[in-house]
Amino acid sequence: MTRDNSIDKILLRVAEIMIQELKLEDVTPETFDPAIDLVDEVGIDSMDLATVALVIRDEYRIRIDEDDYPKLTSVQLISEYIERKLKEKAAEGAAA
Amino acid sequence: MVMSTENKGGEGNRLPEKEWTFSEILAQPRILERWQKVKKWFFLRESTYDMTNRCNIRCDGCYYYEGDKQFAQENRDPEAWRKLMQTEKARGITFVVLAGAEPSLVPDLCEVCHQEMPLGAIATNGLIFIPDSIQYRIHISVWGSDETSLNIRKAKNMLRRQIENYRNDPRAVFVYTFTRENIDQARNVAEILAADGCRLTFNMFSAPMGYDGSLRHTADSLKECRKAMLGLLEKYPGHLLFSPYSAVAHTHTSGLHELFSCPYPRMNPSTAIGLGRSFRQYRTDLSWNRSAACCVPDTDCRDCRHYAAGSAVVTARMFRHATDPDSFKAWLDYVDTYLAVWVMGYEKGPNLSDNPIAPPGHGLF
Numbered sequence: 082m083t084r085d086n087s088i089d090k091i092l093l094r095v096a097e098i099m100i101q102e103l104k105l106e107d108v109t110p111e112t113f114d115p116a117i118d119l120v121d122e123v124g125i126d127s128m129d130l131a132t133v134a135l136v137i138r139d140e141y142r143i144r145i146d147e148d149d150y151p152k153l154t155s156v157q158l159i160s161e162y163i164e165r166k167l168k169e170k171a172a173e174g175a176a177a
Numbered sequence: 178m179v180m181s182t183e184n185k186g187g188e189g190n191r192l193p194e195k196e197w198t199f200s201e202i203l204a205q206p207r208i209l210e211r212w213q214k215v216k217k218w219f220f221l222r223e224s225t226y227d228m229t230n231r232c233n234i235r236c237d238g239c240y241y242y243e244g245d246k247q248f249a250q251e252n253r254d255p256e257a258w259r260k261l262m263q264t265e266k267a268r269g270i271t272f273v274v275l276a277g278a279e280p281s282l283v284p285d286l287c288e289v290c291h292q293e294m295p296l297g298a299i300a301t302n303g304l305i306f307i308p309d310s311i312q313y314r315i316h317i318s319v320w321g322s323d324e325t326s327l328n329i330r331k332a333k334n335m336l337r338r339q340i341e342n343y344r345n346d347p348r349a350v351f352v353y354t355f356t357r358e359n360i361d362q363a364r365n366v367a368e369i370l371a372a373d374g375c376r377l378t379f380n381m382f383s384a385p386m387g388y389d390g391s392l393r394h395t396a397d398s399l400k401e402c403r404k405a406m407l408g409l410l411e412k413y414p415g416h417l418l419f420s421p422y423s424a425v426a427h428t429h430t431s432g433l434h435e436l437f438s439c440p441y442p443r444m445n446p447s448t449a450i451g452l453g454r455s456f457r458q459y460r461t462d463l464s465w466n467r468s469a470a471c472c473v474p475d476t477d478c479r480d481c482r483h484y485a486a487g488s489a490v491v492t493a494r495m496f497r498h499a500t501d502p503d504s505f506k507a508w509l510d511y512v513d514t515y516l517a518v519w520v521m522g523y524e525k526g527p528n529l530s531d532n533p534i535a536p537p538g539h540g541l542f
Binding site for chain 2: 147
């Protein structure tokens with residue numbers, strides 16, 4: 082069965098990962114504001130982002146460069162990054 | 178697993194035999210247990226503070242008396258320090274390092290810092306006892322045998338006086354700084370400290386800007402230091418807070434910046450996240466300067482192998498060590514060591530790695 086990798090699904094899954102990894106309370110994947118700044122408004126730091134990046138790398142089997150993850154500071158930005166990487170991967174697969 | 182840009186190969190460098198996912202790495206129970214132990218401390222965000230421009234001794238190669246920070250006016254008002262600590266807490270700082278020139282000369286200011294900020298460490302020469310009420314880690318600097326200390330630091334019977342002050346003190350960690358000239362003395366110093374039940378860790382002399390004296394390391398002395406460190410680690414595992422990977426990271430011919438890209442503001446222009454965002458190094462007049470901000474200002478960054486720098490520089494590079502179980506274990510050992518050295522109440526576990534491994538993208542030496 083093919084996984085649904087629409088941006089909406091990715092947004093929900095990334096929010097779920099955030100909630101699990103950062104042990105956030107009083108928020109659900111559905112109510113998580115994807116635009117909220119994780120550093121300024123949620124208070125996460127580089128080690129948290131690195132941990133989330135590793136979980137996402139596992140989950141979507143995508144390449145995440147070390148220079149990239151510090152810039153992924155909202156669920157929206159992370160989801161768009163994943164979507165772009167999945168497209169690149171699919172294009173590489175099709176070309177191979 | 179698809180890896181990032183690290184581990185490019187090269188002489189002596191290991192390449193993972195397979196592509197590991199992070200969850201596969203964490204599936205090993207010892208790794209998972211240690212990961213969960215260290216992860217609880219990811220909230221630590223440090224800044225450092227020069228407490229006074231005075232010192233009761235004067236050491237060759239002292240970083241404090243390089244550059245212009247030594248000329249900053251002292252602020253000796255405890256309430257000004259209290260307000261600073263409150264402001265620091267408000268901007269997210271959770272760990273303070275009280276350093277130059279000699280914090281034990283201003284115990285009232287250290288006390289105020291501790292009242293406002295419960296986690297921290299003090300760097301001292303150990304000749305003046307810091308009151309018990311200040312429950313920070315206390316790092317007591319040792320630069321060799323008493324004969325060497327007399328030559329370099331102009332103080333008599335230093336080790337004996339330091340031990341008298343801090344024997345059986347749970348706050349104390351003796352920090353042996355390897356210079357080019359005292360490598361063989363480390364064995365004797367470690368033996369004395371272990372016999373007195375003192376814990377120690379290792380630092381590497383890192384030359385101040387412009388320093389080209391006899392303490393500066395060479396490739397040969399770095400190799401000798403590593404050998405001495407690993408030998409002592411084997412001999413005193415209960416007293417020495419260190420790991421095989423710590424030895425590699427701090428005695429590599431490439432300095433910490435070249436190996437791991439230093440994230441301190443002085444070398445990192447980004448203010449987005451991590452140390453580049455939050456770290457400040459305050460002078461005694463409570464001012465700070467982003468362009469000079471790192472844990473050992475006025476050190477030559479190319480030569481920096483300082484233990485305080487490594488504690489942040491290596492720790493921040495978790496992502497690039499999550500390539501295979503061996504690399505991740507080495508990183509966990511490093512972080513476990515760093516936390517035990519710096520945080521009161523944190524106890525180091527046995528090292529997960531028995532052997533030195535190469536830093537990601539580099540050879541062993």
